[in-house]
Amino acid sequence: MFDDTGSQTMQRVRGRAAVGFSSRADGSCRLSQLDQAGSAKAFLPSTHRAVPEVVFLNTAGGLTSGDRLEYRMTVPQGGVVTATTQTAERAYDAGGGPSAEVSVGAEVAAGGRLDWLPQETILYDGAALTRRTEIALSGDATCLLAETLVLGRAAMGETVGRLALFDSRRVLRNGIPVFADPVRLAPDVLSDDGPALLGGARALATVALVGPGAEDAAHGLRALTAPEGVRWAVSGWNGRTLIRAVAGDGFEMRRAVAQWLQHLRGGPLPRVWQG
Template sequence: MNACAPPPVRLERSQGDAHVALALARGAVRLADLAQRGSAKAFLPRIAGPVPEVVFLNTSGGLTGGDRLDYRLTLGEGCRAVATTQTAERAYAAGEGAARVGVVHEVGRGGWLDWLPQETILYEGAALDRRTEVDLAPEAGCLIVESVVLGRAAMGETVRRLAFRDRRSIRRAGRPVLVDPLCFDDAALAAGRGPAVLGGARAFATLALVGQGAEDALGAARAVLDEPGVEAAASAFDGKLVLRMLAPDGWPLRRQVARVLAALRGRDLPRVWQV
């Protein structure tokens, strides 16, 4: 070992976690707990009213190898809420290791959660491992969406190197209702025009509606799957509705997602979406 060699550089990594708990009190949904640390923040621009909004934010400006980010929302019995992210999340090139994101939401009996994060943009060389878990009590339900964009077409960005693991799971009373894993790497990008992967698209999204009678919304969802340039399909059974969408870029995908959400929710998107 060379005694004159400089010591290895230890790069600073971002760490953050934010937890919000809401509960019914005196006939209204109220803030029961708020804890935040590091780069993860949460704010409630619309706490008043029957369906409050919770907005999560990563103040580090993006993710790279070794970063860790955790969001958590707990809804008490009978609570309804909308949760989202303040802007698109960005995963940049990772020199070593993967960025890890954990999302855990719990919905009490008879409650409902709309988890509507804005898209995740993956840049060349990004490494991201994300797990999203929604635990539903009996008679609870949820609507969740995840959108991913591989680089920005307007900036001429092309993604050829990538390590992306994304796992979504929804449980009711501890039993799996929907498990949706995804693993995307360099080999998948190289085969990106195959029928089993993206078919040449660079933006994709999954939407899931889980709750009693969710399958009844299939017709309304399919009726708006006509955004130009977007391929989409929907299926429904046994209290679940699942949609898959592919697009050549993030903007048409965003419009399609917004239209589907409007059809299923019957109310405006969170203000931070700005569609």
């Protein structure tokens, strides 16, 4: 594509997908809203499970400079919904341009639960990404959320030396923040092998369970054994259980995150995780 001066301009991704549910008389959820625009899509695969699964997809195949993507979810009172992404999201070289921007938002009514379990985000050399995730809980609602970042593909010999990432996660209860987890990665962080930063790791993950009594889940998690090469710790306090982990590559990290999520869910992961 060329502008009026004859200079080449690049097309940018724009996408928004929103999925909402309402409650049936038996307490189960039914789809009540499905809006899709641009490259953002959402579908509900048949799973033969009582809890509906929402799978979000970016049909552009990845993110680069100036892209804009938005996902939205609504869980009704007493409802339970699992949401994920069809595959790993990829943030490509931005060419020195502005960051791609991703916004994820959810509202969970009293007594409801949302498991937001996106697959990993792979960050390539030169990527620029700003992502904000905000989950608004009402009353005694619960959420389980996970986020994994992978710096290049180790199997392909890729390294990441240039990166501009701001990745923010917030959970609010009745409008008051109860969990905030901002992550910022820049070249000076990537070049520091100290344990206070990445310590040479190329994959990092956060798993958080927020809800009444959620701190009790930490005890069972401590009894689990993560795959070799994954360094992790778990904390439980005041209605929260939090896992933080780092690893040398994304493969072992994915195995570890899958193990923790299955334990916290008391059941299998979404089908797209098992491909």
